[in-house]
Amino acid sequence: xKLYTAGASPFGRTVELVAYELGLHEDIEIIATKVAPTTANxxxxxxxxxxxxxALVTEEGVVLGESGLIAQYLAARVGDTHLFAQNAPEHWQVxxxxxxxxxxxDCAVGCRYELAVRPEEKRWQPWVDDxxxxxxxxxxxxxxxxPTTEGRLTIAAIALGATLGYLDFRFDGIVDWRGKYxxxxxxxxxxxxxxxxxxxxxx
Ligand code: BEZ
Numbered sequence: 001x002k003l004y005t006a007g008a009s010p011f012g013r014t015v016e017l018v019a020y021e022l023g024l025h026e027d028i029e030i031i032a033t034k035v036a037p038t039t040a041n042x043x044x045x046x047x048x049x050x051x052x053x054x055a056l057v058t059e060e061g062v063v064l065g066e067s068g069l070i071a072q073y074l075a076a077r078v079g080d081t082h083l084f085a086q087n088a089p090e091h092w093q094v095x096x097x098x099x100x101x102x103x104x105x106d107c108a109v110g111c112r113y114e115l116a117v118r119p120e121e122k123r124w125q126p127w128v129d130d131x132x133x134x135x136x137x138x139x140x141x142x143x144x145x146x147p148t149t150e151g152r153l154t155i156a157a158i159a160l161g162a163t164l165g166y167l168d169f170r171f172d173g174i175v176d177w178r179g180k181y182x183x184x185x186x187x188x189x190x191x192x193x194x195x196x197x198x199x200x201x202x203x
Contacts, residue, residue: 004056
């Protein structure tokens with residue numbers, strides 16, 4: 001399998017984390033891929049027309065774009081039902097938490113593009129502030145009710161860990177989640193110490 005991804009992407013990292021946690025990481029070749037708004041990577045577009053990352057190309061040549069879809073594929077490949085809590089009472093809660101954590105990463109990546117890629121004279125600070133407010137509301141939610149990290153990880157814990165890692169990486173001095181939400185720091189510390197997280201630090 002080939003995974004097209006970028007070292008900074010929280011969505012690419014989510015897939016890499018899933019692969020590690022399922023014991024599949026050695027079966028995946030990582031293809032470092034550059035994507036940026038307004039700069040078309042035509043080589044990559046020949047593989048995935050939307051040229052979004054991550055995308056996984058299976059051994060059969062099927063192109064799976066979107067981290068949640070790839071995670072489902074990897075889980076199905078090894079017959080795992082725990083990642084998405086299939087047939088378990090907490091199934092919808094896991095999906096709800098996953099969508100919230102992934103949505104926070106969407107807001108953060110949007111802000112990153114606005115702050116780092118958009119020409120300075122065109123930047124829209126109220127839009128950035130609005131995204132940061134959504135991220136903060138998500139952090140407050142998870143500080144009160146984080147996904148469980150006991151036993152094997154679900155997609156919710158993995159995605160939240162990837163989002164927090166992205167905030168550390170790109171939003172140092174902008175989003176002080178560590179200062180504001182000590183409960184979330186206590187939740188994240190053992191997660192970040194896992195081999196999967198240590199092996200996939202953003203960068
Ligand atoms: C980043 O550089 O922050 C980034 C790169 C690719 C996807 C998402 C984020």
